[in-house]
Amino acid sequence: MGYIDMHCDTLMEAMRRKSRTARRLEGTMVDVERLKRSGADAQFFAMFLPQNAKPEWFGPEMAPTPEEMLERMYEIFQRTLEECGDILAPAYCYEDLIKNRADKKISAFLTIENGYLVHGKPEHLKKFHEMGIRLITLTWNDPNCFGRHHSSVKEEMEQGLTAFGKEAVPYMNELGILVDVSHLSDGGFYDVAEVSKKPFVASHSNCRALAPSTRNLTDEMIRILADAGGVAGINFEPSFLNEDREDRVSRVERMCDHIQHFIDKGGAECVGIGTDFDGIGGDLEISDCTKMHLLFDTLHKRGYSDDDIDRIAYKNVERVIRDVMR
Numbered sequence: 001m002g003y004i005d006m007h008c009d010t011l012m013e014a015m016r017r018k019s020r021t022a023r024r025l026e027g028t029m030v031d032v033e034r035l036k037r038s039g040a041d042a043q044f045f046a047m048f049l050p051q052n053a054k055p056e057w058f059g060p061e062m063a064p065t066p067e068e069m070l071e072r073m074y075e076i077f078q079r080t081l082e083e084c085g086d087i088l089a090p091a092y093c094y095e096d097l098i099k100n101r102a103d104k105k106i107s108a109f110l111t112i113e114n115g116y117l118v119h120g121k122p123e124h125l126k127k128f129h130e131m132g133i134r135l136i137t138l139t140w141n142d143p144n145c146f147g148r149h150h151s152s153v154k155e156e157m158e159q160g161l162t163a164f165g166k167e168a169v170p171y172m173n174e175l176g177i178l179v180d181v182s183h184l185s186d187g188g189f190y191d192v193a194e195v196s197k198k199p200f201v202a203s204h205s206n207c208r209a210l211a212p213s214t215r216n217l218t219d220e221m222i223r224i225l226a227d228a229g230g231v232a233g234i235n236f237e238p239s240f241l242n243e244d245r246e247d248r249v250s251r252v253e254r255m256c257d258h259i260q261h262f263i264d265k266g267g268a269e270c271v272g273i274g275t276d277f278d279g280i281g282g283d284l285e286i287s288d289c290t291k292m293h294l295l296f297d298t299l300h301k302r303g304y305s306d307d308d309i310d311r312i313a314y315k316n317v318e319r320v321i322r323d324v325m326r
Contacts, residue, residue, distance in 0.1 A: 004318065012279070112137065146161060210258055
């Protein structure tokens with residue numbers, strides 16, 4: 001079954017392994033050849049930009065700056081497109097997605113996780129759009145020019161977007177860049193909902209009612225996201241799935257519980273997939289993209305119709321791409 005995954009960190013993994021491309025990456029959760037075997041329709045490839053890079057993530061000899069990381073991952077993405085043109089094709093909008101599908105190629109969308117390098121300058125957003133970036137996760141785990149990140153501290157979690165953030169969101173709408181609220185504070189979420197003129201997404205977040213992580217959405221947020229025409233992508237990380245944060249098993253049945261909760265609170269059109277592959281750990285039942293069929297098989301066994309499963313797998317995200325990107 002075709003599916004659209006709104007988030008993977010495979011470019012970071014390729015960079016860490018000093019690989020030229022993401023065509024074949026042994027030991028990762030995603031590479032281009034396995035995406036083909038998995039039946040993927042589209043993959044969003046994130047360029048992850050920590051503000052305080054930790055050298056141990058990339059090997060003792062590497063301590064790249066965010067600027068260097070962006071450059072390296074962008075080069076890997078471009079080389080991957082060049083060397084895997086038989087499988088993969090770039091996508092910047094809905095029309096590209098449809099054309100690539102007709103050509104039997106997987107669409108590759110390029111994204112940024114953490115808008116730190118925007119540095120409060122609209123011209124940087126325009127530059128990123130010109131580079132082909134079509135989604136920006138506004139924050140990661142530090143405050144930046146857009147606003148405050150998620151936090152266990154109530155006062156921090158209540159803080160919203162900065163003045164720049166409130167101007168940047170409508171400008172991103174205008175450019176055709178998807179606004180992503182995964183990792184954002186609760187206050188920031190509500191500000192995005194107020195100022196965004198287009199649907200927005202939580203590309204890799206689950207339900208806080210089922211797993212108390214601050215990375216997840218409350219029931220009220222789910223309703224607001226759905227009313228805005230947005231979509232949340234189910235994250236496969238155990239700590240975002242399980243009520244007990246010490247439980248490090250990522251179970252397909254638990255993913256389905258979160259999917260049902262999204263549907264119960266926001267309707268069948270507000271949930272999609274955002275695996276967070278190559279950015280997560282634990283004992284994963286779906287340990288790489290070739291096992292994605294386990295999720296759809298389980299949904300089918302739980303009584304979901306083919307149309308419902310298609311919505312979750314790709315149609316809901318496809319609609320947002322159509323409504324926002326260009």
